[in-house]
Amino acid sequence: MSEEVTRPLKKKRSKEEILEIVVAIFLGITALATAWGSWVGSLHGGNQATNYTTSNNLAADGNARYNQAAQTMMQDMILWSEIGDLQMDIQFSQTYEDEITVQMDSYKLYYKCMEQLSETMAEQIAWDFDTYMDMEPEAAVLAWMTNEQALTSPFSSQEYVDAYFADANEVLAQSEEVLAQGKQDNANGDAFGLATVIYSVVLFMLGIAGTFKNLPNRTLIVAVAILGFVAATVYMMTIPMPTGFHIASFFGG
Numbered sequence: 001m002s003e004e005v006t007r008p009l010k011k012k013r014s015k016e017e018i019l020e021i022v023v024a025i026f027l028g029i030t031a032l033a034t035a036w037g038s039w040v041g042s043l044h045g046g047n048q049a050t051n052y053t054t055s056n057n058l059a060a061d062g063n064a065r066y067n068q069a070a071q072t073m074m075q076d077m078i079l080w081s082e083i084g085d086l087q088m089d090i091q092f093s094q095t096y097e098d099e100i101t102v103q104m105d106s107y108k109l110y111y112k113c114m115e116q117l118s119e120t121m122a123e124q125i126a127w128d129f130d131t132y133m134d135m136e137p138e139a140a141v142l143a144w145m146t147n148e149q150a151l152t153s154p155f156s157s158q159e160y161v162d163a164y165f166a167d168a169n170e171v172l173a174q175s176e177e178v179l180a181q182g183k184q185d186n187a188n189g190d191a192f193g194l195a196t197v198i199y200s201v202v203l204f205m206l207g208i209a210g211t212f213k214n215l216p217n218r219t220l221i222v223a224v225a226i227l228g229f230v231a232a233t234v235y236m237m238t239i240p241m242p243t244g245f246h247i248a249s250f251f252g253g
Contacts, residue, residue, distance in 0.1 A: 019209075031203065037192045038192075044185045044189035045189045051182030069165045069167070082112065087145060114129070120160075126149035188240055195235055
């Protein structure tokens with residue numbers, strides 16, 4: 001007769017044991033989520049500091065360029081004033097047929113334009129360096145003054161005035177963009193900080209759940225903690241990751 005081997009029946013876990021397992025699992029998951037939120041939040045903080053520094057550097061560079069442009073424009077305005085005075089003297093001398101004065105002022109105006117005009121201003125007032133270089137000063141000036149652009153102030157054009165500051169404004173616009181990104185990084189970092197605070201509350205609630213002797217009360221605390229964990233996780237998933245973030249880059253990828 002073979003002995004009948006009776007296997008012991010597997011004991012069914014009690015509700016308290018199941019609850020303890022759930023608490024242990026969520027304690028681990030929440031701890032990992034807290035660490036993740038803190039780390040990503042610190043990355044946002046690093047980007048914020050970098051962007052603020054870059055923005056300040058760009059702003060300083062843009063302001064320096066703006067001041068330089070203002071100084072250059074002022075010098076060109078003074079130059080144009082001198083050119084305008086010589087033009088008036090030439091026209092006045094032509095009226096009274098004073099050829100000597102016309103010739104003298106033409107020479108002054110010719111060399112002033114050749115030596116002091118920038119290419120941008122020369123283009124605006126139609127002074128052609130290549131053409132007038134091969135001409136006699138008086139002939140070049142008198143031919144140039146027949147052009148309407150030669151007698152019109154370049155500073156009457158707002159587009160021309162704005163061109164002085166185009167480079168500076170571009171750099172200052174970059175500064176504003178980087179500053180805005182820094183502010184966004186700051187907001188995102190604060191958002192991750194809020195998520196980690198919620199996770200901390202979840203950890204606290206899961207930690208004290210065992211102190212309650214009554215199972216329904218313990219279950220309620222754990223349920224609220226799980227809802228808090230889910231809410232914090234969903235909220236954290238809506239927050240953008242740091243600019244340029246790539247998890248593989250931290251492992252040499």
